[in-house]
Amino acid sequence: MSTTTWGWLVLAFPLAGTIIIGLGxxxxxxxxxxxxxxxxxxLAFASAVASLVSLQDHEENARQLTSSLWDYxxxxxxxxxxxxxxxxxxxxxxxxxxxxxxxxHLYSISYMKSDRGNARYFAYLNFFVFSMLxxxxxxxxxxxxxxxxxxxxxxxxxxSFWYRRDTxxxxxxxxxVINVVGDVGLVLxxxxxxxxxxxxxxxxxxxxxxxGAFASHDGALVAGCLLLLVGAFAKSAQLPLHTWLPDAMEGxxxxxxxxxxxxxxxAGVYLISRMHPLFEAAxxxxxVGAIVGCATLFVAGTIALTQTDIxxxxxxxxxxxxxxxxMGVSAGAYAAGMFHLMTHAFFKxxxxxxxxxxxxxxxxxxxxxxxxxxxxxxxxxxxxxVVGGLALSGVPPFSGFFSKDEILAMVGARExxxxxxxxxxxxxxxxxxxxxxxxxxRAFFNRPCEEAVELEHGHIAHAEYPTNPANGEREDTDVxxxxxxxxxxxxxxxxxVAMGLLAVGATILGVLQIPFVxxxxxxxLEPTFEDSKYVHLHASDGxxxxxxxxxxxLALAGIAIAxxxxxxxxxxxxxxxxxxxxxxxxxxxxxxxxxxxxFLVVRPWAALGTFxxxxxxxxxxxxxFVGGATGVVRAGSAAVRAIQTGFLxxxxxxxxxxxxxVVLYFLIASS
Amino acid sequence: xxxxxxxxxSALIFCIGAGGVLTRRNPLVILxxxxxxxxxxxxxxxxxxxxxxxxxxxxxxxxxxxxxxxEVAVGLGLIxxxxxxxxxxxxxELKELQG
Numbered sequence: 001m002s003t004t005t006w007g008w009l010v011l012a013f014p015l016a017g018t019i020i021i022g023l024g025x026x027x028x029x030x031x032x033x034x035x036x037x038x039x040x041x042x043l044a045f046a047s048a049v050a051s052l053v054s055l056q057d058h059e060e061n062a063r064q065l066t067s068s069l070w071d072y073x074x075x076x077x078x079x080x081x082x083x084x085x086x087x088x089x090x091x092x093x094x095x096x097x098x099x100x101x102x103x104x105h106l107y108s109i110s111y112m113k114s115d116r117g118n119a120r121y122f123a124y125l126n127f128f129v130f131s132m133l134x135x136x137x138x139x140x141x142x143x144x145x146x147x148x149x150x151x152x153x154x155x156x157x158x159x160s161f162w163y164r165r166d167t168x169x170x171x172x173x174x175x176x177v178i179n180v181v182g183d184v185g186l187v188l189x190x191x192x193x194x195x196x197x198x199x200x201x202x203x204x205x206x207x208x209x210x211x212g213a214f215a216s217h218d219g220a221l222v223a224g225c226l227l228l229l230v231g232a233f234a235k236s237a238q239l240p241l242h243t244w245l246p247d248a249m250e251g252x253x254x255x256x257x258x259x260x261x262x263x264x265x266x267a268g269v270y271l272i273s274r275m276h277p278l279f280e281a282a283x284x285x286x287x288v289g290a291i292v293g294c295a296t297l298f299v300a301g302t303i304a305l306t307q308t309d310i311x312x313x314x315x316x317x318x319x320x321x322x323x324x325x326x327m328g329v330s331a332g333a334y335a336a337g338m339f340h341l342m343t344h345a346f347f348k349x350x351x352x353x354x355x356x357x358x359x360x361x362x363x364x365x366x367x368x369x370x371x372x373x374x375x376x377x378x379x380x381x382x383x384x385x386v387v388g389g390l391a392l393s394g395v396p397p398f399s400g401f402f403s404k405d406e407i408l409a410m411v412g413a414r415e416x417x418x419x420x421x422x423x424x425x426x427x428x429x430x431x432x433x434x435x436x437x438x439x440x441x442r443a444f445f446n447r448p449c450e451e452a453v454e455l456e457h458g459h460i461a462h463a464e465y466p467t468n469p470a471n472g473e474r475e476d477t478d479v480x481x482x483x484x485x486x487x488x489x490x491x492x493x494x495x496x497v498a499m500g501l502l503a504v505g506a507t508i509l510g511v512l513q514i515p516f517v518x519x520x521x522x523x524x525l526e527p528t529f530e531d532s533k534y535v536h537l538h539a540s541d542g543x544x545x546x547x548x549x550x551x552x553x554l555a556l557a558g559i560a561i562a563x564x565x566x567x568x569x570x571x572x573x574x575x576x577x578x579x580x581x582x583x584x585x586x587x588x589x590x591x592x593x594x595x596x597x598x599f600l601v602v603r604p605w606a607a608l609g610t611f612x613x614x615x616x617x618x619x620x621x622x623x624x625f626v627g628g629a630t631g632v633v634r635a636g637s638a639a640v641r642a643i644q645t646g647f648l649x650x651x652x653x654x655x656x657x658x659x660x661x662v663v664l665y666f667l668i669a670s671s
Numbered sequence: 672x673x674x675x676x677x678x679x680x681s682a683l684i685f686c687i688g689a690g691g692v693l694t695r696r697n698p699l700v701i702l703x704x705x706x707x708x709x710x711x712x713x714x715x716x717x718x719x720x721x722x723x724x725x726x727x728x729x730x731x732x733x734x735x736x737x738x739x740x741x742e743v744a745v746g747l748g749l750i751x752x753x754x755x756x757x758x759x760x761x762x763x764e765l766k767e768l769q770g
Binding site: 208645646647648649652653 | 689692693694701724762763765766
């Protein structure tokens, strides 16, 4: 089979999974739904591997294959086709998405076993994978927008999965609204680009840019790229459109793992890489991307230091890591950015899964304040968490070390003001070590908490009654709330397998890109990025060595500081909070971004809405339009009704008058 | 004789009829007045017919008579119906259809 056929198959399996589980949800609940969902994604992964193999058979400069299934609307200036583009970049993304998704589906089989909405969950999850694959396989802007919006919808459905939780539905709405802001940006950016390139097709657009379609329309290209960035920022939770991501942790933990860490939020990184010819022609926009990515990685890192909800800490670290990727791909380090995307998908999915296991052991509670001492009772989870933590904080030889340092080295190689980004990147790496290990030390070290003691005696703790971890409200375990059973990785084989495989990946994937030794990812992605003007950008040897040493030292220093504060001298944290109470409050309140957006956007719009409802609606719509129309009709009918006296003589007189008037008219007209 | 005199008589009768229709309240009288108006028109038609020297006007007059007969039949039928229902025989009292 040809390469593109495999590409279509990658799309077909998750779609089939969604439809089968969706239609048969009543029969498939609990047992088969999870198996069918996992199998569908596994088959998609197999097809992705097959397309990888068959892509390697092509000549290196002929590895960008498009295939169109049919034409929606092909007219003079719009060529909307249902077409996919299979090239090294999309194959790479396909492999990451389907590979990690398979493991997360596997994990979910156990994790969501007792949930009453089990079949619905797997239908949504398959739909998400399908949407994400549409997004990465799209060969034109139209299909990209379709995938982009589908992914947002799937994210909304899964964040609000426990729909009887007030907090979850609100978080879902927030995520959806912010994502729609991004969608609008993406659509408008597409218009800007389409207007001058004359085609929706990616390859055609890149060709047009090369031919100079924007030579005299530089502003349009910059505006278009900035609007594309709005889309990327909203989807990838970059400042200032990031506030939905921490709230998205209301969804089930595997969802956080898959959508809000490993795949969907990296769509922005993919978008910038895919559009690299446009961004290179509009360096102003690319610079904005690099600066925002850098700002995000720093801001998110500082916020993560003070959060107490274990999932939110990981969410902020996701934001921070995606900041690295966005900064990297905006600065021209495409292969490095994509490599970090892959390693991040592994170790972040792993961290979320391990967090899910702890949350299971805590009977649903998520606060770090309540957790401690799980090291002995959950050795497997602890091991996974440590592997994930080492990879995240960038300790050699774990994967995160190689990918993050490669991005930073490339950013440093751009010189000029990029040096500032380079330095901030290393500050962020230092923060990463602290907040990651703060989480690990608080959850696994020190004196075991009640739940941990109970687990050491062989029981998983169960709360007296289930509660919402966000606000402590009492719940039941019916549909729309989490199921009654709590699951930990130590006792569920599928979870163990999924986490084990991810842990192996998080540990060894660094070998793909060891400086001076291997560059598998760079070579593989080269056909996509060979037209880039940064393709020959390389950090000097000294810089690479400096980066590696600096990265190792900073990561270990961060871990040491975390160890000192939370294990050696447990009172230090409280003392620091008291000493820097202003700063602490600032960080606990997440730099007041929610309040700022509330003040700048939400409140004015709400005020406008209230004004429209109370004044515009009442005075203008009700008063002038509705009232005016009825008034005219009423007055007219009153006038006409007055004539209808019922007296025959009036009618006769009117008839005579009318007849007389007609006669008079003709008399006058004829004379 | 000059055509004008016929028309004057015709107009006079028409006006008497119209005045009767507008002022009288008894439906019987109104019907009679309507007959006056129709016959005034007939007179004018026949006068014109003579003037032009062809029979078109006379045929019109015959048709008007037929229509008048029909109208009287319907009108009298209505009056009988009103009488049978013991309603006042007065057009001003019969104004239920006002708006």
